[in-house]
Amino acid sequence: MHPMGWDSFGMPAENAAKQNNLDPKTWTESNISKMKVQLKKLGLSIDWDREISTCSEEYYKHQQKFFLELYKKKLVYRKENYVNWDPVDQTVLANEQVIDGKGWRSGAVVERKKLNQWFFNISKFSDDLLESLNQLDKWPKKVKLMQKNWIGKSFGCEINFKIEGALPIKRIKCFTTRPDTLFGFSFLAVSIDHEIAKFYEKDKDFIKFKDECSKSGTTEESIAVGEKIGFKTDLLAINPVDPSKKVPVYFANFVLMDYGFGAVFGCPAHDQRDFDFAKKYNLEIKTVVKPKEEDDTFTVKEKAFSDDGVIINSDFLNGLEAPNNSVPETIKILETRKIGKKLITFRLKDWGVSRQRYWGCPIPIAYDEEGNEYPIPDDMLPVKLPKNIDLNVKGNPLDHQKNWKEIIIDGKRLTRETDTLDTFVCSSWYYLRFCSPTEKNYGYTKKDIDYWMPVDQYIGGIEHAILHLLYSRFFMRALAFENENFNITEPFEDLFTQGMVCHETYKDPEDNWVSPDEIEVVNGEKRLRINNKIKITVGPSESMSKSKKNTIDPEKIIEDYGADSARLFILSDSPPEKDVQWSEEGISSSYKFIQKLWNLHLKFEDEISKKHKKDSSENILKFTNLFIKKIENYLENFSYNVIIASMHEMYNFFIKELNNEYTKETLYENYIKILTVISPIIPHYTSETLELLKYKNNLSWPLYNEDILIEDSVNIVVQINGKKRGLLTLNKNLSEEMIFEEIQKDEKLSKYISGPIKNKIYIQNKLMNLIL
RNA sequence: GGGGCGAUGGCGGAAUUGGUAGACGCGCUGGUCUUAGGAACCAGUCGAGCAAUCGGUGAAGGUUCGAGUCCUUUUCGCCCUACCA
Numbered sequence: 036m037h038p039m040g041w042d043s044f045g046m047p048a049e050n051a052a053k054q055n056n057l058d059p060k061t062w063t064e065s066n067i068s069k070m071k072v073q074l075k076k077l078g079l080s081i082d083w084d085r086e087i088s089t090c091s092e093e094y095y096k097h098q099q100k101f102f103l104e105l106y107k108k109k110l111v112y113r114k115e116n117y118v119n120w121d122p123v124d125q126t127v128l129a130n131e132q133v134i135d136g137k138g139w140r141s142g143a144v145v146e147r148k149k150l151n152q153w154f155f156n157i158s159k160f161s162d163d164l165l166e167s168l169n170q171l172d173k174w175p176k177k178v179k180l181m182q183k184n185w186i187g188k189s190f191g192c193e194i195n196f197k198i199e200g201a202l203p204i205k206r207i208k209c210f211t212t213r214p215d216t217l218f219g220f221s222f223l224a225v226s227i228d229h230e231i232a233k234f235y236e237k238d239k240d241f242i243k244f245k246d247e248c249s250k251s252g253t254t255e256e257s258i259a260v261g262e263k264i265g266f267k268t269d270l271l272a273i274n275p276v277d278p279s280k281k282v283p284v285y286f287a288n289f290v291l292m293d294y295g296f297g298a299v300f301g302c303p304a305h306d307q308r309d310f311d312f313a314k315k316y317n318l319e320i321k322t323v324v325k326p327k328e329e330d331d332t333f334t335v336k337e338k339a340f341s342d343d344g345v346i347i348n349s350d351f352l353n354g355l356e357a358p359n360n361s362v363p364e365t366i367k368i369l370e371t372r373k374i375g376k377k378l379i380t381f382r383l384k385d386w387g388v389s390r391q392r393y394w395g396c397p398i399p400i401a402y403d404e405e406g407n408e409y410p411i412p413d414d415m416l417p418v419k420l421p422k423n424i425d426l427n428v429k430g431n432p433l434d435h436q437k438n439w440k441e442i443i444i445d446g447k448r449l450t451r452e453t454d455t456l457d458t459f460v461c462s463s464w465y466y467l468r469f470c471s472p473t474e475k476n477y478g479y480t481k482k483d484i485d486y487w488m489p490v491d492q493y494i495g496g497i498e499h500a501i502l503h504l505l506y507s508r509f510f511m512r513a514l515a516f517e518n519e520n521f522n523i524t525e526p527f528e529d530l531f532t533q534g535m536v537c538h539e540t541y542k543d544p545e546d547n548w549v550s551p552d553e554i555e556v557v558n559g560e561k562r563l564r565i566n567n568k569i570k571i572t573v574g575p576s577e578s579m580s581k582s583k584k585n586t587i588d589p590e591k592i593i594e595d596y597g598a599d600s601a602r603l604f605i606l607s608d609s610p611p612e613k614d615v616q617w618s619e620e621g622i623s624s625s626y627k628f629i630q631k632l633w634n635l636h637l638k639f640e641d642e643i644s645k646k647h648k649k650d651s652s653e654n655i656l657k658f659t660n661l662f663i664k665k666i667e668n669y670l671e672n673f674s675y676n677v678i679i680a681s682m683h684e685m686y687n688f689f690i691k692e693l694n695n696e697y698t699k700e701t702l703y704e705n706y707i708k709i710l711t712v713i714s715p716i717i718p719h720y721t722s723e724t725l726e727l728l729k730y731k732n733n734l735s736w737p738l739y740n741e742d743i744l745i746e747d748s749v750n751i752v753v754q755i756n757g758k759k760r761g762l763l764t765l766n767k768n769l770s771e772e773m774i775f776e777e778i779q780k781d782e783k784l785s786k787y788i789s790g791p792i793k794n795k796i797y798i799q800n801k802l803m804n805l806i807l
Numbered sequence: 808g809g810g811g812c813g814a815u816g817g818c819g820g821a822a823u824u825g826g827u828a829g830a831c832g833c834g835c836u837g838g839u840c841u842u843a844g845g846a847a848c849c850a851g852u853c854g855a856g857c858a859a860u861c862g863g864u865g866a867a868g869g870u871u872c873g874a875g876u877c878c879u880u881u882u883c884g885c886c887c888u889a890c891c892a
C-alpha cells in the first residue's frame with residue numbers, strides 16, 4: 036500500500052486565507068488539487084482510493100471520538116499553564132514562533148501568560164516510550180538517540196529541606212542528581228511560580244522581580260543568554276546533613292517550575308549556574324569534590340568543577356569516587372536517615388494540544404458557567420467548524436462566533452470550547468485511517484489494522500525525528516490503554532529519514548529575495564533578467580521554501596524535460612538520506628541520459644530486426660543477470676544513486692556490446708528484463724519503449740539465475756609484503772601452490788621475490804599475499 | 808555547557824564481512840564532425856615522474872600479512888539539545 040494524505044489543517048492555510056481574503060477550506064482544497072495534478076504527472080504509484088485529508092469532517096470526526104475516548108481514560112486533561120502570549124495578535128505562540136523574545140509576525144514583546152490548556156498525558160508513558168526504543172532495531176540510531184534525550188530520564192534523589200522563617204512554610208522539596216555535593220550547599224533557589232510565591236504576591240519588590248523575569252520570555256533561547264537574577268527571601272533552609280548550617284532561600288529566574296519540584300539546592304562549587312549565581316550574590320563557594328590528581332586543599336576558584344573526582348570536606352562521604360560511587364552511596368545514607376529518597380524524573384512534559392486558532396479540529400467539549408467540562412455526546416458529533424467567518428479579528432476567530440459557541444446538552448445551556456487541536460494530533464493516527472479510509476462509524480476497523488499495521492516502511496524528514504514520531508508512538512499507546520482490541524504499540528517498524536531538495540538563494544541589492552526564474556547568466560555572472568540586469572548576490576543553498584523564493588516549479592520542469600528526467604535527477608547524485616542540490620546542469624544531464632537511452636533503444640530495435648544466425652549470448656546473459664541482482668540489492672538498501680550509476684554502466688555496456696552478433700530472441704528477452712528493472716525509476720520511458728516493442732504482458736520482476744553469474748575465472752590480487760603488485764586472471768578454486776607457481780611464472784611479479792618466503796596468506800579466489 | 812554524526816579528486820559521490828581506493832556522473836583537457844557550437848561522438852582526467860616506480864581516503868599513533876573501513880589521541884565541519892537541577 037502506498038497511500039497519500041494531506042496534513043491540511045494549520046496556520047499556513049489560515050494565514051494565507053487571511054491575507055487573500057479567502058476561506059481556508061477553499062484555499063486548502065485548491066492547493067490540494069493542484070498538488071495532486073503534479074504528483075500524478077510525476078508518475079508516483081499512489082493508491083488514490085485511500086486518499087485522506089485531515090481537514091475534512093470525514094477525518095476529524097473520528098479524531099474527536101478518539102479525543103473523548105482518551106478523555107474517559109483520563110489521558111486528556113485541562114490545566115493552567117504558562118504560554119508565550121503575543122499581546123498584539125492576541126494569540127499563543129509556539130516556542131519556535133518566538134524570535135529574540137518577540138512574536139514572529141507582530142514583533143511585539145512576548146509575554147508569559149497563564150491559560151487554561153488541554154493536555155495529553157504523554158508523560159504517563161515516558162518509561163515505555165524510552166524502553167521500547169530498544170525494539171525499534173530498524174530505526175536510525177540518531178532518531179532513537181534524539182528521542183531518548185528528549186524523554187530525558189534522570190536518576191537522582193529528592194530532598195525535603197526544613198525551612199525556618201516568619202512564614203508558614205515548613206519544607207521545600209528539591210530534586211537533585213548530585214546529592215553527594217550536599218555539604219557544598221550554600222543557597223536554595225525556587226521558581227517564581229513555586230507555591231511559596233503566594234506569600235510574596237503583595238510584595239512590590241517581588242512583583243518587580245517577577246516582571247523582569249517574564250520580560251525575558253519563556254523561549255529556551257532567551258533563557259540561555261539571560262543573566263541569572265534572584266530575589267532574596269527572609270527564609271532560611273537547613274542543611275539536613277549539618278543542621279547548624281542555614282542558608283538563604285532565593286527566587287531565581289533560572290529555576291523552571293515544570294522540571295523536578297521547581298526548586299534546586301545550590302552548590303556553587305560544582306555547578307556552573309549555581310557558581311554564577313553565588314558570585315553575583317556573594318554566597319559561599321565550598322569545594323566538596325576534587326580532581327583525582329589534586330590533594331584535599333584543592334579549591335574551586337574561576338569556574339565550577341563538575342568532572343569526575345573524589346569527595347572532600349564532606350564528613351562521612353569523604354573519599355568516595357564522584358559521582359559513580361558517591362551518588363548511590365549518598366542516596367542510601369539519606370534514605371536510612373529519612374532525609375531524602377531515590378527519585379527518577381523525566382524531561383518529557385505533557386503535550387499541550389490547545390491552539391487559539393480557527394483552522395483546526397474543534398475540541399469536542401463544552402462548559403457550564405462554573406467551568407465544568409461536558410463531553411459533546413456521540414450523536415452530536417462531529418463538532419463542525421462554522422463556515423463563512425471573519426478571520427481578521429483579534430485572537431481566536433471561533434471565540435467571536437456567538438451562535439456557534441452556544442450549545443444545549445441535556446437541556447443545559449453550555450458554551451463550547453473554542454480552542455482547536457494542534458495539527459500534530461491529526462498526524463498522530465492518520466496511518467490507521469489509511470487502513471480503513473471509508474469506514475463511517477469509527478476511525479479504523481480492527482480487521483483492517485490487524486492486516487496492515489504496523490507500517491512496514493516509514494519515510495519522512497529528519498525534522499520529524501522527535502515530535503511527530505513521538506506523538507504517534509504515544510497515540511498508539513493511548514488507544515491501546517484499557518483496550519483489548521488494540522494491540523499495536525509501535526506504529527512504524529522501519530524508518531528512513533530522507534533529505535530535502537535544496538537550491539541556492541538569491542537577493543537583489545535591496546535585499547529582496549529573487550527567484551531562480553528571474554535570473555540569467557551573463558559572462559559567468561548571475562544577473563536579473565529584467566530591471567537593467569542588476570547583479571544579484573548568491574546565498575547559501577537551502578531547502579526550497581516559498582519565503583526564500585528558491586523554489587523550482589515542478590510543472591515547468593516536467594514540461595521542459597519530462598517527468599522521468601525529474602525523477603532521474605532527484606535520485607541520481609546524492610544518496611537519499613542527504614539533501615539534493617537542485618541544479619540546471621543536473622536536470623539537463625538527466626535529460627541527456629534519457630536521450631542516450633533512446634538511442635540505445637533504436638539500436639536494440641535495429642538489431643532485433645536483423646537476421647543474425649550466430650549467438651554469442653554469454654556476455655549479454657551475464658550482464659543482464661548481474662544487473663537484475665544489483666538493482667534488487669540497491670532498491671532494498673535505498674541506494675538509488677547507485678542504481679542510476681548502474682544504469683549508466685548498462686548503457687555503456689550495451690552501446691558497445693550490440694556491435695556483436697546476437698539472435699533476436701536473446702536481444703529481446705534480455706532487453707525486456709532490463710527495461711523491467713529500470714521501470715521503477717523511469718516508468719514513462721519504459722512504458723513507451725515496451726509498447727514500441729509490442730510487449731503486451733504485465734511486467735513482473737525478473738528472476739536472475741545465480742548459476743550464470745558463477746565465473747570460471749577469477750582475478751587474484753597479488754601482494755608482496757602487503758603491497759599490491761599485480762593481478763592474475765586464473766581459473767577458479769586453484770590451490771595455494773598452483774597460484775604460487777603462476778606468480779613465479781609471471782615475470783612482472785616474480786621480480787619482486789628477492790628472498791626466501793616467510794609466509795603466504797591466501798584468501799581463495801581473492802588474494803595472495805607473500806611475506807618475504 | 809551536554810550529546811551525536813561526518814571528513815575520500817576541481818565537484819556530487821562509489822567501495823557486503825578489513826582484501827584491486829576513486830565506480831558512475833558533473834566539470835575540465837585534447838580530438839572528430841560541423842558555417843558555428845553551449846549539440847553529438849572518441850580519448851584522457853588523484854598527485855609527482857619521460858618511465859620503471861613512488862606517494863595518497865583531515866592529522867598523529869596503534870592493532871593486522873593487509874586499514875577509507877577496527878582502536879586511541881587530535882583538528883575541523885555539520886546537526887541536535889540546553890539554565891533539566
